[in-house]
Amino acid sequence: xxxxxxxxxxxxxxxxxxxxxxxxxxxxxxxxxxxxxxxxxxxxxxxxxxxxxxxxxxxxxxxxxxxxxxxxxxxxxxxxxxxxxxxxxxxxxxxxxxxxxxxxxxxxxxxxxxxxxxxxxxxxxxxxxxxxxxxxxxxxxxxxxxxxxxxxxxxxxxxxxxxxxxxxxxxxxxxxxxxxxxxxxxxxxxxxxxxxxxxxxxxxxxxx
Numbered sequence: 249x250x251x252x253x254x255x256x257x258x259x260x261x262x263x264x265x266x267x268x269x270x271x272x273x274x275x276x277x278x279x280x281x282x283x284x285x286x287x288x289x290x291x292x293x294x295x296x297x298x299x300x301x302x303x304x305x306x307x308x309x310x311x312x313x314x315x316x317x318x319x320x321x322x323x324x325x326x327x328x329x330x331x332x333x334x335x336x337x338x339x340x341x342x343x344x345x346x347x348x349x350x351x352x353x354x355x356x357x358x359x360x361x362x363x364x365x366x367x368x369x370x371x372x373x374x375x376x377x378x379x380x381x382x383x384x385x386x387x388x389x390x391x392x393x394x395x396x397x398x399x400x401x402x403x404x405x406x407x408x409x410x411x412x413x414x415x416x417x418x419x420x421x422x423x424x425x426x427x428x429x430x431x432x433x434x435x436x437x438x439x440x441x442x443x444x445x446x447x448x449x450x451x452x453x454x455x456x
Contacts, residue, residue: 268308268350270325275301276332288349291316300345303330309401309441311416312336313347322414322429324351324403324441339406339413351401351441352418358400358440360417364390366424379439382408391433395422401441404428408436 268287274280274297283297292300300312305327314320323336323345330336333343358377364370373380373388380386385408392404397417406412415428415435425433 268310269306270310270348271304271306272297272300273302273304274298278302278304278331285348288318290318290347292346292348302332303336305330309351309353310348311351312345314344316346318347318349322416324414324416326441337414338411351416353401353441355399358402359398360400360402360438361396361398362392362435362438363394364392366393368394368396368423375438381410381437383436384408392435393425393433395428402438403441404435404438406434406436410437410439
């Protein structure tokens with residue numbers, strides 16, 4: 249279950265607004281009133297948006313949050329169409345999004361190390377320039393309590409096959425699981441966030 253957390257991205261240089269564009273629709277299938285974002289929005293209701301029914305990402309990857317101030321459960325959005333809530337999540341705990349911010353993607357290379365225990369201790373799994381739909385298939389059966397992202401931007405998932413709660417990992421160190429929004433250190437798959445700027449044919453396609 250996701251919780252409030254501090255994200256290392258707040259310490260980084262914010263992405264250039266002109267590189268990002270997202271359109272929120274209040275109803276499913278891109279119907280109803282819409283609102284365009286080109287930068288962070290801590291509370292869509294302050295922008296006079298009643299709810300998020302569907303999302304169109306025109307440029308750049310984004311992350312949405314369940315709670316105001318970019319807190320709570322996370323939802324990663326890459327360039328493409330999200331006609332209803334089950335296009336951006338299958339955790340089925342909540343269909344509510346009230347905040348958005350752009351995700352900074354500034355590297356073609358990707359390297360992440362996930363550790364069994366806090367403070368980068370215990371067994372580890374190191375992933376370089378690859379997506380891993382199942383840690384178990386790679387021989388890693390441990391919990392994930394701390395993470396080092398040496399380059400690239402990643403999203404981890406609660407279950408194999410990129411299912412369940414999502415956890416955004418931007419470049420930096422996460423010494424304990426509460427720093428990336430996890431109560432129970434349970435991550436079983438991870439993939440790269442590959443912005444169209446660097447990977448024109450590599451953007452992740454939501455499963456249907």
